[in-house]
Amino acid sequence: MLQFGDEVTLYSLVFVLVLVGTRSPMWSTALTASLYLFLAMFRFPQVATSRAQKVLHPLVGKVSVVAHRGGGHDAPENTIAAIREVRIRGRPRHLGVCPTAGCCTHNMRLCGNCTNKNNHCKQPTDLLAPLWVFFLAIQAAAALKDVYKRYPVLYNSSIVCSFEPKVIYRMRQSDPEVLTALTHRPWSLSTLGDGTPRFSSMWKHHWMTMMDILLDWAHHHLLWKLCGVSAFLIQKNFVSQNYIQYWAQRGVEVVAWTINTKLEKEYFQEVLHINYITDSLVEDCEPHY
Template identity: 35%
Template sequence: MREAGVRCLPLNVVGSVACAFGAAFSACVFQQQLMASLYLAVIVVALACYGIQRAALPRVDDALAAEVILGGEQGDGGSPLPLVFAHRGGGHDAPENTLAAIREAKRNNASGIEFDLSFTHDSVAVLFHDETLERTTDGEGLLAATTFEALRRLDAASKHAFAERFRGERVPTVEEGVEECLRLGLRLIVDVKEYDHRAVALVDELFRKRPELYRRALVASFYPQFIYALRRQNPGIVTALTWRPGFVAYEDVENLRPRFKSFVKHWIARVGDWLLERALHGGVLPHLTGASAVLVCKNALSAQYVRSWRDQGLHLIAWTPNHPAEKEFLRKVLRVPIITDTLRHA
């Protein structure tokens, strides 16, 4: 029996109103959660930026970096031309990473030498690129498992096209390579093959023993953590970050040989490349490490790409053009220094 003056709503209307209130409440809760997540994300990003800013290392003086990287060759008509560095001493002209290659590069009018720093089993720093001995010497096995005494007995020219001319050439120590470059008046790019505390201590000691290196040498690596550790220990060294597309996931420049057989590891490496590329080109890594330059594979270069780095106040060096037309384009059109395997057509 309905009481007088009381009007009851139909059940379907009550249900609809309840649903509407429930949906509105849920939407409100979701919005609050979303806003809280956004606020948290903003706080995390702000803290990360603050941390990077606090941890960032200042670059060396721009004039010093330009002196090391750009030099002052004179081209046609008296206009300065970017420098030419002999890759591993000019591995097409003489056995790579040897004193003979350094001397040959000097005879072929190189501006400087790029060489690789690696360690033997007994922690002697040597000029050597590969992890194994077979490609460039008459030895076998891992460099890291070979003592310096054993390495010194190997012929570093045995696999070279001009083996007869350079027969008996030995693998030099890093100190021998540096001394030869300085004796011949050559600039240096020291390429550190991996992040290793021994390399940090060694490079720091080399610069302190030979102060002229501060104005003659550039230290480069694919590993930003090495550049950061080195510059924290010795902030006066001019450094560069080395990069090519696919470095984490692929062994070769053409990105044809994956580093990992596992599908999962390969795709994790691909993600690593994506993150590395954005951290580098977004300016995070150059800012954090205080690097003055980037060494980039020639295949990635264009006029716009070169301009983008110059807009950030960074120098760019291209590796490794070997065709005369490539070299001319990079040096005379894009106006960048180059690292090449042969000086015969520089």
């Protein structure tokens, strides 16, 4: 993963790359200055650390274990039954959100189980907090903004996460007070989770590999700052002590996904001391990428 340091290094790198490409000091200076001004004008500040800690660590000093999709291995994913099962175990929940306004799950067939006749969530303060919302649609930003305004308790008990940076940016535009996180898996454009190439075409694979490098660089140096995220959800295979420290220096907390074996859970909880997402709270299950 591309981690080059802080802002001075970042802008120096951009200046050198543009200079090599254009051989023009004027263009290098102009483009580097434009990048600086863009971030200065359009970035969102991070939510206060004290409020982020309330969400990320409801139990002070303890690692939070988040049930992926409500604990999809232990109960039907993203259902009220799964939510209640997780609540019994006292764990935060991670849910999908579908484009339908007010819908609590990404599965359209389940919308009727968690919404009323006006398409609004039933008792979100009871069923959804603490909640990790995984955004699946930009259209949901306006609907979720309305939920936050009607149930202010969610500001201190929920976080919105997404693989799509534009979704997180749209959420911060809609309501800058909402806690957010970017989700990322390096090489996700060119390979599947198990490392298998997505494309049989060699040229397409190499092209998407280049896009992966660019996307990874952007996540670590531009997008987190632009969106003002408080946490960074990263696939477990790329987590290390140095990686955790890298983000800690930027006021961002690392959350690993998806941790599905007892040995892995012990390692992330007792050695790395970071929050993690799992498909099961009761037993080992198949890996999820």
